[in-house]
Amino acid sequence: MTLYGAVYKHGLSRIDAEVAHHRTFDALRAAGPVLRRAKRPGGIPVHTMGLTFPNALGLAAGFDKTAEAFEELGAFGFGHVEVGTVTALAQPGNPKPRLVRLPEDRAVVNRMGFNNDGAAAVAQRLGNRRRRAGGPLLGINIGKSKIVPDDDQAAVEADYETSTRLLAPYADYLVVNVSSPNTPGLRNLQAVEKLAPLLEHVRRIADRATDDAGRDRVPLLVKIAPDLADDDVLEVADLALAQDLSGIIATNTTISRDGLRSDPAVVEAAGAGGLSGVPLRERATEVVRLLRGRVGRDLTLIGVGGISTADDARERLAAGADLVQAYTGLIYGGPLWPRRVLKGLR
DSSP states (O other): OOHHHHHHHHTGGGSOHHHHHHHHHHHHHHTHHHHHHSOOOOOOOEEETTEEESSSEEEOTTSSTTSSSHHHHHTTTOSEEEEEEEESSOBOOSOSOOEEEEGGGTEEEEOOOOOBOOHHHHHHHHHTSOOOTTOOEEEEEEEOOTTSOTTOHHHHHHHHHHHHHHHGGGOSEEEEEOOOTTSTTGGGGGSHHHHHHHHHHHHHHHHHHHHHTTOOOOOEEEEEOTTSOHHHHHHHHHHHHHTTOSEEEEOOOBSOOTTOOSOHHHHHHHOSSEEEEGGGHHHHHHHHHHHHHHHTTSSEEEEESSOOSHHHHHHHHHHTOSEEEESHHHHHHOTTHHHHHHHHHO
C-alpha cells in the first residue's frame, strides 16, 4: 500500500467526502508557493487545437470549480487543468451531503449542482493572477445557472453569454457543458435543435470577447454525457463538424448504476447524482471510439471517465482520444498518481 493509500484508508475515507475535498484545497493553498515553483514531471507534448499541451493527461472539471488552485494542481503532473463548471450566477449547489464514495467500485457519486462563485468572481480571480510560464494549460468549463429554465432558449443563451464574455479571455480552451445530470433540464440542451443555436451564440460571443482582449480565437468544445444513445452521439459529432468546433469532451458522469460491485444498499444510500470512476470506463471508451469513427481527424477528442491507470489512458488514446482527463483516479490515487500514469505512458 502506498503512503497515500494508508492515509486515505485510515484518515480521509473516514470523513465526509466534501469535507476531505475542502481540506485538500486548504493544503494546496498553504503549499501554493512551493508547488508553483516545483519542477513538473516530463511527458510527451501533444499538439492539438493550435495549442501545445505538456502531456496528454489533464484534470477534469469539477475538482477546481472556481480556479483557485489550477497551477498548484498542475504541479502534480497534469498538462492541463479544466476548471469549473462555472455559471453566470453564483450558486450554492444542491443540499449536502452531495458527494459520496463507492470504494468497492473506485467510484464517486456526486450531485454537487454546479456550486461555484459565479463567472464575475472567477474572472476577477484569473485577472488578478499572473500565470507562471510552463504551467498547465487552462480549460474553462461553463454551464447553465440553475434558475434559468432550459425551455427558454433566449434566457439560456443570455446566461451562457455572460459566462463566455467574462471568461473566454482567460481560457486556453473553452467548454460548453450541457451534460451534467445535477442541474434540472441541463441535459435537454444536448438535443441538436437546442444545442446548435447555443453553440453558435457562444462561438460568436467568445470571438468578440477575445478580439476585445487582443487574444487569438479560443478553441471551443462541447462536453457530452455517456448516457446518450449512439445515434445521438453521432448527431452531436455531425453538429460539431458543421459548426467548426475544436473538439468534443467525452464523457461526463453517468446516471446508470449497472454493473456495480458495491452492496445495493450502499448504492441506494449514496442516492441520486452522476457516477464517476472505474464503472464508467467501458462506455466512455465506446463513445470516444464512436466519435473518432465519425469525425475522422478533424476534431480534437478529450477522453474522460474511468481512467485509473496508465493502461486505461493508453486504451482511451488508442480508441481515438487526443488527450485524456481524470478526476476520480486522483481521489483514489493521491497526488503522486498523475506522475505514475505519465511514467506508464512514457
